[in-house]
Amino acid sequence: MSSSERGKRQKQRKVLLMGRSGAGKSSMRSIIFSNYVAKDVRRLGATVDVEHSNIKFMGNLMLNLWDCGGQDAFVESYLTNQRSHVFTSVAVLIFVFDISSSEPAADLLSFASTIRALHEFSPNSKVFVLFHKMDLIPSVEQKTTVFRDRAAEVRNTCEAEGFVPGQVDFSATSIWDQSLYRAWTQVIYFLVPNAATIEAMLQKLADILDAKELFLYERTTCLIVTHVSRGPENPYPDRFERLSSILKSHKHSMAKHTGVMASEVSFAEMQIKTGAFMFFITRLTENTNIAVVMPSNEGAFNVARINVQLARKEFAHLDIVEKKGKEVQRVPKEDLEALSD
Amino acid sequence: MRTLFSDKIHAPCSPAAELRPDPFELPFQSSLHSSRSASVVNNWLTQQFQNELPSTNETSYTHGAPNPLPPMRRKANPRFVFMGMRRCGKSSVQKVVVQKLPPADSLYLEPTYKVEHATMHGSFLHFESAEIPTQLPVLSPSYDHASIFSNIGAVIWIIDSQDEYFSSISELLRTAVFLAKNYPSINLDVFIHKTDGLSEEYKYDTFREVRQRVQDELSDVGYGHRSISYYQTSIFDHSIFEAMSKVVQKLLPQLPSLETLLTKLCATCRIQKAYLFDTVSKIYIATDASPTLLKDYEVCSDYVDVIVDIKQLYGWQEQVGAPSTSPPQQQEQQEEDEQRQNSSDAGLIGESIVTYDKTGDGYMFAREVNDSLSLICIMGKGSSVEKRVLIDYNVDVFVDAVVKIFQV
Numbered sequence: 152m153s154s155s156e157r158g159k160r161q162k163q164r165k166v167l168l169m170g171r172s173g174a175g176k177s178s179m180r181s182i183i184f185s186n187y188v189a190k191d192v193r194r195l196g197a198t199v200d201v202e203h204s205n206i207k208f209m210g211n212l213m214l215n216l217w218d219c220g221g222q223d224a225f226v227e228s229y230l231t232n233q234r235s236h237v238f239t240s241v242a243v244l245i246f247v248f249d250i251s252s253s254e255p256a257a258d259l260l261s262f263a264s265t266i267r268a269l270h271e272f273s274p275n276s277k278v279f280v281l282f283h284k285m286d287l288i289p290s291v292e293q294k295t296t297v298f299r300d301r302a303a304e305v306r307n308t309c310e311a312e313g314f315v316p317g318q319v320d321f322s323a324t325s326i327w328d329q330s331l332y333r334a335w336t337q338v339i340y341f342l343v344p345n346a347a348t349i350e351a352m353l354q355k356l357a358d359i360l361d362a363k364e365l366f367l368y369e370r371t372t373c374l375i376v377t378h379v380s381r382g383p384e385n386p387y388p389d390r391f392e393r394l395s396s397i398l399k400s401h402k403h404s405m406a407k408h409t410g411v412m413a414s415e416v417s418f419a420e421m422q423i424k425t426g427a428f429m430f431f432i433t434r435l436t437e438n439t440n441i442a443v444v445m446p447s448n449e450g451a452f453n454v455a456r457i458n459v460q461l462a463r464k465e466f467a468h469l470d471i472v473e474k475k476g477k478e479v480q481r482v483p484k485e486d487l488e489a490l491s492d
Numbered sequence: 493m494r495t496l497f498s499d500k501i502h503a504p505c506s507p508a509a510e511l512r513p514d515p516f517e518l519p520f521q522s523s524l525h526s527s528r529s530a531s532v533v534n535n536w537l538t539q540q541f542q543n544e545l546p547s548t549n550e551t552s553y554t555h556g557a558p559n560p561l562p563p564m565r566r567k568a569n570p571r572f573v574f575m576g577m578r579r580c581g582k583s584s585v586q587k588v589v590v591q592k593l594p595p596a597d598s599l600y601l602e603p604t605y606k607v608e609h610a611t612m613h614g615s616f617l618h619f620e621s622a623e624i625p626t627q628l629p630v631l632s633p634s635y636d637h638a639s640i641f642s643n644i645g646a647v648i649w650i651i652d653s654q655d656e657y658f659s660s661i662s663e664l665l666r667t668a669v670f671l672a673k674n675y676p677s678i679n680l681d682v683f684i685h686k687t688d689g690l691s692e693e694y695k696y697d698t699f700r701e702v703r704q705r706v707q708d709e710l711s712d713v714g715y716g717h718r719s720i721s722y723y724q725t726s727i728f729d730h731s732i733f734e735a736m737s738k739v740v741q742k743l744l745p746q747l748p749s750l751e752t753l754l755t756k757l758c759a760t761c762r763i764q765k766a767y768l769f770d771t772v773s774k775i776y777i778a779t780d781a782s783p784t785l786l787k788d789y790e791v792c793s794d795y796v797d798v799i800v801d802i803k804q805l806y807g808w809q810e811q812v813g814a815p816s817t818s819p820p821q822q823q824e825q826q827e828e829d830e831q832r833q834n835s836s837d838a839g840l841i842g843e844s845i846v847t848y849d850k851t852g853d854g855y856m857f858a859r860e861v862n863d864s865l866s867l868i869c870i871m872g873k874g875s876s877v878e879k880r881v882l883i884d885y886n887v888d889v890f891v892d893a894v895v896k897i898f899q900v
Contacts, residue, residue, distance in 0.1 A: 289600070327596065363806075390805045397801045404794035405848070408787055418848050423799055425842035425860075427807040444806050 163205075163215045164342050165240055169229075169265055170247030171258050172197065172221035175283045175326065179247070180204070180218050182326055183335050183372050186412075188403055189326045200225055201237070207438060208369055208376075212343055226261060230268055238272035243338060245279045248305075250297060250323075251287040259308060266312045277341055278319045280305050281334050286325040298323045332374065332392035332399075339374050346377050349466075353379045356462055360455040363428065364444040366391065367435060370417055373399040376439065394442070398432075424452070433459055436466050570619040570743040573640060575667060576650035577660045578603070578626040581685045581727070585650060586610050586623050588727045589736050589773070595727045607640070615772035616864035619740060631670045645743040646679040647671060653698045653724075654686045661702065665709050672715045680720045681739045682706070688726035699724055730790045737775045737789075746897050750778035753897075757890045758782065761883045764872035767792050768894070771800060771864050791856075792868040799844050799858055799866075842866075861891050 168176045177198050181187035184206055198220035206214040219229060219237070229237045246265065252258050262280075269276060282301055288294050302321040309319045322334035340346060349367065357365045357379050364385070366378035375391045387393070405416045417440075423430040428444055429452045435441035443455055574582040584598035590610040608623040622640070629635050641647075649667060651660045664682065671678050684702055687695050703722050710716050721742075723735035741747050754766050758780040765788045767776040774793050845857040859867045867887065 385806070387805050393801065393805065397798055401794060401798045404791050408791035409848075416848070418846050421844070421846045423802055423842065423844040425803055425807060427803075430802055430806060 163213045164242040165215045166217065166338070166342070167237070167241050167244045167269075168216060168218045168247070169226075169244065170221050170281075170283075171226075171249065171252070171261055172223070174221060174247040174249040174252075174258075176221060176247050177202075177218055178326055179281075179283070179324070179331055179335075180216065182331065183374065184216070186371070186403070186406075188400075192326065197222065206372070208339065208343070208372075214342065226265075230264055234268055235272060238268045241269060241273040241276045242342060243277050243279060244269055245281060245338065247281045247283050248301065250282045250284050250301070255301075259304060262305065263308050263312060266309060266314065270313050274313070276318075278309065278314060279334065279338055280319060280321045281324045282321070283324050283326075285323045285330065286327045294323065329389065329392040329396040332395035333389065335372075336375050336392060336395065339369070339376060343376055350377050350379060352465065353377065356458070357381055360443060360445060360458055361451060362443050362445040362455065366394070366442050367439050368395065368398070368442070370434075370438050370440055373402065420456075424449075431456060435459070435463055570617055570646075570740050571644040572619070572621050572646040572648055572739065572743075573644055574621060574623045574648050574650060575630075576626070576685075577652065577663060580650045580652040580655070580660065582623045582625075582650055583608070584727050585648075585683070585685070585725075585732060586621055589732060589775075590619070590621050598727060612773050614864060616770045616862070617740065617773070617775070617777065619773075631666060637674070641671070641675050641678060644678060646681055646739050648681045648683060648739060650683045650685045651702060652686050653684045653690065653695070653702075657698075657702065661705055661709075664706060665713075668706070668710060668718060668720065669713060669715055672718050679739070679742055680718065681735075682720055682722045683725045683732075683735055684722060685725050687724045687731070688728045695724060730786060730793055733774050733793065734786060734789050736773075737777070740775055741777060744777060747778055749897055750894065751781060753890060753893055754778055754780040755782075757886060758869075761869075761879075761886050762872050764788075764870045765792075766867060766869045768861070769793075769796055769866045769868055771796060771860075771866050777865075788870060792870065795846070795856055795858060795868060796866065799842075803842070859887050859891065861894050865894070867891065867894075 168180060170176050177195050178187075178192035181192055181195060182189060184204065198218055200220055202218040202220075204214075204216045204218070206216060208214055217237070219225065244266070246262055248258055248262070266278060269278070280302070282298055285294055285298070288297055298321075305321070306316070306319065310316070320337060322330070322337065324330045324334045343349070353365050353367065356362075358381075363382050364378065364380045366375050368375045373395045375395055378391060402416050405418075406412065409416070417434075418432070419434070421432045424447070426447055429447050429449075430442065430444050431452070432440050432442040433456070441459060443459065445451060445455060574586055576582050581598075583601045583604050584593075584595075586608065587593035587598060587601065587610075588595050590612050604623055604625045605627075606625065607628065608625075609620065610622070611620045612618060622644075624630055624640065630637050630640055647667065649664050651657050651664070668680055671680060682702070684699050687698075690698070699722065706720065707716065710718060710720075721738065723731070723738065725732045725735045744750075750768060754768065757763060758766050763780075765782060765784075766780050767789070768778045769776050769792065774796055776789065776792075842860040843858065845855060847855040855871050857869055857871065859869075861867060867890070
């Protein structure tokens, strides 16, 4: 019993989403997890207290996302009477800065007190700092300088509060382009517990299929969990977040066309064949899809499609192995353990 | 071949016209009206004249007014100009449609003070557009209006529906009368623009009012027979592309043949809706005869986006090529390259298919006709994936026919 409870807790990764009021926390959450399109977020009201959401990610990762309302009164209460409740066993803190904020000093102050509390209760957690609403800065040069200056400020604050540099990551984001996906892909990659195992298996699959690239993405969020590449380096290093964004907008367009909820839409298969490459996406596990990019060859392409179907079993197996090894959840396994005890 | 044309074909500007087999180079006006035929490939010549009749949709009507000017030759590319009052969105439309500016960035555009030309590069149609700033007195007799209007196919008048539009209507009327007098062969299309954010009802009222007013006033001055098409547009959704598609289609001599082909294809393969897309501009140059819904266009257009984007991300090896080879091997390499070129040319025809879990047995597929032209089909219920072989065959035949139409 106790082991299963512990398993559950380990499986759930607590993610805090914080930042001052109006920074765009709920907007980005709605876009990534609730199938909102960027212009719909205008309708969102202020978040009251904490909104919890659980997102199942892969077979064995449950994101326990705490969207913490950013109004000063709430923040005050997180830092005082709810302090231990909010900041215990946090895996990741995502702190959102509004880059166009009129009171940057107050933002930084709020950030400092937040990570002080975090350091107190979860010193090993990872901090992702997002400078949001970058689209409001018109020129590219300005974007880089503003980002660099703000990142330096925040980095100093983090070090002053006892976080080592590797624990903190900075990204510039905007809901109007794919930068949001880039930031969240980093978060997810950090959280997926068996990324290395999955990567090894994908690598094996890629070798078998002779594919140029494989990537695995979560179906509802379209966030790319992991990828393997073979052969020459692709000149588009930002291709994954672009793909996330492409797949997401395709999903919206299909939802609009068929009149079903965006969360319901999922394609069985998508194929794109050209002279230069062949590409397909299909289901891999319960809530992930796999995309395969391979050289142009009709025969190899069809074989690859069958191989991926066959590989599904292996990946389902992977989820269970992980559960057996780390976190016991399924009833039959527990029974087995009980018997062996 | 020549017997098919009336005498008017020998346009004054170019006596060599009839020697050039490019269908785009054919004369603009003709008195020949042939009947619609289904066996299109052979009869393309007769059919293209049907296009001289303005297409019959609910907002435009045909007339048989005699043409006072000698017929003009139209250049290969569809050309049009944008006109309208200041701040009505001419630059935005041109930038968004022709130059692929993200719609949100159009907020930062500066006012235009001289005629701005734009050309769509890499697209199938290579259409060219120009924007006429409001303050330019193009209609005054002293202005060299021939430089602007002499070889264009359509004038697009843009009306800001969120603003006071009566002054725009009176300007539009002046332009319409001017065109009817001097350039009767130019199509006039009216975009009732910036309809995003307006309520359905208000949108429709504005649309009707503008149409009614323009039509009434034109009849009063004796040009009621001029066919003008009206569209509700916004750069923030697909409506601008849909409207532009219809404008461009009216300038295409091959349209009837393409439409007939598509309709036949749809009937034989149980395709719900098929579009022939200009991949780069996302303007569709033809669709089948079934009712056209904006919804269908949107989903196809988004699908084209997906394919184009993914192709861009992974099709990069084409450009990288293999230029680094030592001289002795060059000859061999070249041959190899050629071979590869040939084989990849054969395999270059891209295709794509998306099947869905929960939406019944409908699916979508795309097929490239060439680099910049694709056929996008929404399959209806009852054409299961098992029938793909037949459908593929039919589509092959269709693609061949389309290629022939544009080659002749």
